[in-house]
Amino acid sequence: MGSPVQQGAGPAAGQSSASNDPAAPTRRGTELLLLGFAAFVVSAALMLVEANQEQQLTLRIFWYGLAFLGLFAVAHVAVRKFAPYADPLILPCVALLNGLGLVMIYRIDLAMTEKALRAGREINNDVPKQILWTTVALALFLAVLIVVKDHRTLTKYSYTFGLVGLVLLALPAFLPSVIAPTINGAKIWLKAGPFSLQPGEFAKILLLVFFAAFLVSKRDLFMAAGRRVLGVDLPRARDLGPVVFAWAVSLGVLVFQKDLGTSLLFFGTILVMLYVATERAVWVVLGLTLFVGGAVVAYNLFTHVQQRVANWFDPLATYADAGGGYQIAQALFGLGTGGVGGTGLGAGRPELVPLANTDFIAAAIGEELGFIGLAALLLVYTVLALRGMRSALAVRDTFGKLLGGGLSFLLIMQVFVVVGGVTKLIPMTGITAPFLSYGGSSLLANYVLIALLLRISDAARRPQTGARPRPVPQAPIAEAHTVMVERPT
Amino acid sequence: MNTPLRRVGLAMLGMIILLLANATYIQIIKADDYREDPRNQRVLLEEYSRERGKILARGANNQAQMLATVLPTNDRLRYLRQYTAGPTFAPVTGFYSVRYGAGGLERAEDEILNGSDDRLFVRRLSDLITGRDPRGGNIELTINPAAQTAAYDAMAKAGFAGSVVALNPKTGEILAMVSTPSYDPNTLSAHDGAAQEKAWKDYNADKRKPMLNRAVSETYAPGSTFKLVIAAAALEDGKSKDDQVTSTDRLQVGGSELRNYNRGFCNGTPNGVSMEVALSLSCNTAFAQLAGDLGPEKVGKQAAEFGIGESDLTVPMRVEQSCIGPATACMSVGDKAALMQTGIGQRDVRLTPLQNAQIVATIANGGERMRPQLVKSVLAPDLSEISRLDTDSLGRVMSRDAAGQLRDMMVASEGKTGGDGKRDGLTIASKTGTAETGNDPKNTPPFAWYVAFAPADDPKIAVAVVVESQDVAATGGKLSAAIGRATIAAALGGG
Numbered sequence: 001m002g003s004p005v006q007q008g009a010g011p012a013a014g015q016s017s018a019s020n021d022p023a024a025p026t027r028r029g030t031e032l033l034l035l036g037f038a039a040f041v042v043s044a045a046l047m048l049v050e051a052n053q054e055q056q057l058t059l060r061i062f063w064y065g066l067a068f069l070g071l072f073a074v075a076h077v078a079v080r081k082f083a084p085y086a087d088p089l090i091l092p093c094v095a096l097l098n099g100l101g102l103v104m105i106y107r108i109d110l111a112m113t114e115k116a117l118r119a120g121r122e123i124n125n126d127v128p129k130q131i132l133w134t135t136v137a138l139a140l141f142l143a144v145l146i147v148v149k150d151h152r153t154l155t156k157y158s159y160t161f162g163l164v165g166l167v168l169l170a171l172p173a174f175l176p177s178v179i180a181p182t183i184n185g186a187k188i189w190l191k192a193g194p195f196s197l198q199p200g201e202f203a204k205i206l207l208l209v210f211f212a213a214f215l216v217s218k219r220d221l222f223m224a225a226g227r228r229v230l231g232v233d234l235p236r237a238r239d240l241g242p243v244v245f246a247w248a249v250s251l252g253v254l255v256f257q258k259d260l261g262t263s264l265l266f267f268g269t270i271l272v273m274l275y276v277a278t279e280r281a282v283w284v285v286l287g288l289t290l291f292v293g294g295a296v297v298a299y300n301l302f303t304h305v306q307q308r309v310a311n312w313f314d315p316l317a318t319y320a321d322a323g324g325g326y327q328i329a330q331a332l333f334g335l336g337t338g339g340v341g342g343t344g345l346g347a348g349r350p351e352l353v354p355l356a357n358t359d360f361i362a363a364a365i366g367e368e369l370g371f372i373g374l375a376a377l378l379l380v381y382t383v384l385a386l387r388g389m390r391s392a393l394a395v396r397d398t399f400g401k402l403l404g405g406g407l408s409f410l411l412i413m414q415v416f417v418v419v420g421g422v423t424k425l426i427p428m429t430g431i432t433a434p435f436l437s438y439g440g441s442s443l444l445a446n447y448v449l450i451a452l453l454l455r456i457s458d459a460a461r462r463p464q465t466g467a468r469p470r471p472v473p474q475a476p477i478a479e480a481h482t483v484m485v486e487r488p489t
Numbered sequence: 490m491n492t493p494l495r496r497v498g499l500a501m502l503g504m505i506i507l508l509l510a511n512a513t514y515i516q517i518i519k520a521d522d523y524r525e526d527p528r529n530q531r532v533l534l535e536e537y538s539r540e541r542g543k544i545l546a547r548g549a550n551n552q553a554q555m556l557a558t559v560l561p562t563n564d565r566l567r568y569l570r571q572y573t574a575g576p577t578f579a580p581v582t583g584f585y586s587v588r589y590g591a592g593g594l595e596r597a598e599d600e601i602l603n604g605s606d607d608r609l610f611v612r613r614l615s616d617l618i619t620g621r622d623p624r625g626g627n628i629e630l631t632i633n634p635a636a637q638t639a640a641y642d643a644m645a646k647a648g649f650a651g652s653v654v655a656l657n658p659k660t661g662e663i664l665a666m667v668s669t670p671s672y673d674p675n676t677l678s679a680h681d682g683a684a685q686e687k688a689w690k691d692y693n694a695d696k697r698k699p700m701l702n703r704a705v706s707e708t709y710a711p712g713s714t715f716k717l718v719i720a721a722a723a724l725e726d727g728k729s730k731d732d733q734v735t736s737t738d739r740l741q742v743g744g745s746e747l748r749n750y751n752r753g754f755c756n757g758t759p760n761g762v763s764m765e766v767a768l769s770l771s772c773n774t775a776f777a778q779l780a781g782d783l784g785p786e787k788v789g790k791q792a793a794e795f796g797i798g799e800s801d802l803t804v805p806m807r808v809e810q811s812c813i814g815p816a817t818a819c820m821s822v823g824d825k826a827a828l829m830q831t832g833i834g835q836r837d838v839r840l841t842p843l844q845n846a847q848i849v850a851t852i853a854n855g856g857e858r859m860r861p862q863l864v865k866s867v868l869a870p871d872l873s874e875i876s877r878l879d880t881d882s883l884g885r886v887m888s889r890d891a892a893g894q895l896r897d898m899m900v901a902s903e904g905k906t907g908g909d910g911k912r913d914g915l916t917i918a919s920k921t922g923t924a925e926t927g928n929d930p931k932n933t934p935p936f937a938w939y940v941a942f943a944p945a946d947d948p949k950i951a952v953a954v955v956v957e958s959q960d961v962a963a964t965g966g967k968l969s970a971a972i973g974r975a976t977i978a979a980a981l982g983g984g
Contacts, residue, residue, distance in 0.1 A: 114564075272500075276493040319528065329528070335515050336523025337531045349531045371516040375509055382505045389498040393491050405494045412501040416508060425511040 034092035039069035042099030052346030083458035101436035111351035144451035162210030168199035201445035261431030312427035334367035342370025391457030542625030570678035576671035584674035631662035639979030652703035661859030708839035712924030715834030722791035724891035743826030780832025846953035853948035856892035910974030939969035
């Protein structure tokens with residue numbers, strides 16, 4: 001849309017951070033060290049799986065670990081070159097999550113292979129595909145990092161992104177089921193031969209970029225108060241547009257694609273961005289009201305929503321029903337059996353939970369690594385998202401702040417929805433755990449998310465060469481007052 | 490814009506804390522509920538994939554003989570349970586099946602064998618630290634493999650359905666526990682689900698009930714072997730083996746007549762015989778009269794002291810309750826007519842073979858009853874001993890003198906008993922029994938009993954044999970005595 005980007009929202013922006021020091025260290029060494037640590041942890045995890053599953057350890061694991069490190073070393077070199085001031089914690093966190101995900105998918109592959117062998121069936125392992133996806137995702141990550149030299153350039157294409165995002169989101173719903181089959185009750189896939197994609201995953205990020213740019217350009221309009229009702233400043237009716245739009249899109253996803261998870265994610269993230277942009281909590285209240293309203297309507301209209309809620313209240317009671325709580329109950333059994341310390345990697349039975357390597361991978365980790373492992377995993381996500389949030393706080397432009405905040409929140413929201421669903425905190429909605437779950441689309445999209453976060457964090461910590469020491473504009477000499485200058489002693 | 494961003498950051502932290510709190514609730518507070526839910530297969534699968542402990546027995550020369558072992562496999566269950574001489578030892582070991590659970594000792598001592606028993610805790614802990622897979626503890630049995638094998642072979646070769654139980658009278662150790670026809674527990678522990686299912690269905694459909702452990706789970710009318718209990722009660726009541734008892738050829742009992750086996754007078758004389766002669770010739774009228782004279786209280790008390798009526802005995806498998814009265818009133822014998830029939834081991838009297846073995850073992854042990862036990866010691870996975878059998882006296886049933894007199898009476902009885910397997914130089918004290926059964930006793934094959942102990946002067950083994958005979962004319966002497974003697978010979982060794 002080409003509107004100028006606002007500089008620094010307030011005097012506090014960035015100045016509290018040490019990043020304005022021209023001699024700020026890039027901290028790339030820290031990143032490399034932490035990547036090495038992540039590779040070590042992942043190798044150790046793989047070793048445990050091998051020890052518990054096959055009882056024979058070979059030097060192969062060492063090479064796998066090295067290959068993993070090599071893959072991320074490429075990413076590290078790219079970051080060093082294209083975003084040297086990027087946050088040093090983000091990439092190692094992602095590497096750790098991605099690596100543990102691969103180990104877990106491999107571990108579940110082993111169990112499924114054994115199961116298939118006994119039943120005399122052939123089975124396709126998922127881990128080679130996921131390794132391929134990881135490589136492709138890292139390539140996409142590099143591409144985004146190289147192409148998007150400055151995140152502010154994204155605002156120029158924001159409407160394009162918005163349109164493409166909408167089309168991607170809506171695509172599976174309107175395509176014939178030959179290329180857009182209904183899988184696990186949701187019509188969100190595009191299938192071509194052996195490859196399948198969930199365009200909605202990418203749509204989320206594109207729409208997020210659009211919304212960030214849109215909100216920044218129209219921010220002043222939203223700040224204008226409408227009528228005051230009961231002491232609350234209500235937005236003007238025409239400013240309700242974006243909320244209603246987001247609400248409609250979410251509802252459309254819910255109704256036409258039956259994808260509760262994406263719908264929830266999308267709506268929640270837009271709401272938070274609206275709140276950040278306008279600094280008015282009334283948007284959140286309004287949005288939540290709309291959400292609750294929509295949820296109540298959906299509950300009354302759709303039996304599958306009712307079933308989900310029943311499964312959430314008591315999965316053990318609906319255990320034997322068709323579409324009942326079997327899956328969640330199995331996840332709970334796994335989590336309970338794992339207890340505090342877990343059964344040990346490779347020593348549990350995570351394959352008893354259907355979809356153990358996608359939506360329910362958190363249950364597999366909770367079973368084999370226990371509460372300790374699950375908590376550690378959640379904390380890695382927290383560190384990742386909070387580093388993103390910190391970058392958003394430190395970056396100087398409002399678009400960067402809004403986008404960084406939105407992306408960070410999207411990440412945590414995904415974790416909350418999927419882990420909360422698996423552990424019966426909220427109804428299960430069926431989305432993937434970022435970087436952990438098997439699935440190419442989710443992995444690709446989340447790597448794009450990380451590339452953007454790194455770009456923003458680079459901008460936040462990069463010393464402002466040239467721009468920063470810009471002198472205060474001098475008044476023309478004719479208008480200048482006479483000033484007494486004392487000779488320095 | 491930073492203030493709302495910070496708030497969103499806090500909200501993110503809040504969401505994670507919610508997740509952590511919920512995970513704490515699920516994985517720590519509710520963990521046991523989920524872990525122990527019957528629909529949770531994990532614990533079961535985990536248990537089945539653990540290296541289960543062995544079941545072993547020591548024979549001659551203290552040589553250990555493995556009865557149940559495990560064979561490492563490459564499938565999901567990792568170990569295959571194997572039984573050496575499966576059918577012979579099946580009533581002892583029981584079975585262990587993924588699909589059908591466990592039976593016998595496999596069930597009774599499951600916690601030791603699967604390694605979850607508290608006594609194995611320290612070793613489990615060290616396994617955890619050293620990273621070794623936890624293993625189950627081993628069970629060493631009191632069984633004498635030679636006696637068990639001899640008894641089983643004798644029963645199986647003859648095609649008999651029935652049971653043999655042998656005890657060490659001094660310690661209560663169970664030396665043999667045979668039940669025929671038997672089953673092969675290997676077929677039930679097979680990892681091939683279809684084979685397992687077929688075996689299970691076949692065994693359960695078989696009318697001869699191969700999976701019934703007759704030694705402890707089935708009760709039989711004891712017939713004349715019950716005269717030992719009556720004799721014990723009479724001796725305890727002040728009589729001696731030489732005291733005269735009736736030798737009449739018929740007694741009016743209720744509406745019917747009770748007669749001797751040969752339908753004549755006892756010892757061919759109407760003038761009375763000594764109790765010793767009456768027992769050795771197994772005269773029904775004498776013991777029916779004795780029981781009637783003693784009265785229900787004394788008979789019931791004596792029976793109870795021998796262990797009849799106990800419903801909570803475990804060896805460690807649960808032992809079925811033996812009764813002298815009907816199932817609804819186990820220890821009460823109705824009227825005097827019923828009491829007189831009870832005196833010859835008919836009417837409602839029903840004993841497990843183990844109970845009958847206990848009675849002779851008690852007599853052999855000078856009147857002191859020992860708790861029957863099957864587990865000699867519990868061994869850790871590395872075969873170090875965790876616990877050992879404690880001999881446990883269950884109290885004095887009769888005086889040493891009365892027991893001695895009863896022993897002499899039984900030696901005399903053995904002299905009158907035919908059948909194969911007698912050996913010079915070995916004095917056996919015994920009693921046979923042929924118990925009528927069914928609603929039409931004259932045309933239904935009887936239960937043939939033989940209870941004995943040897944050597945009579947220093948008893949090392951007490952044995953009870955029961956055969957559900959196929960032959961209407963069968964008697965205890967013919968059928969069961971040979972099997973009992975073979976068991977005794979095997980237990981005492983070649984000499």
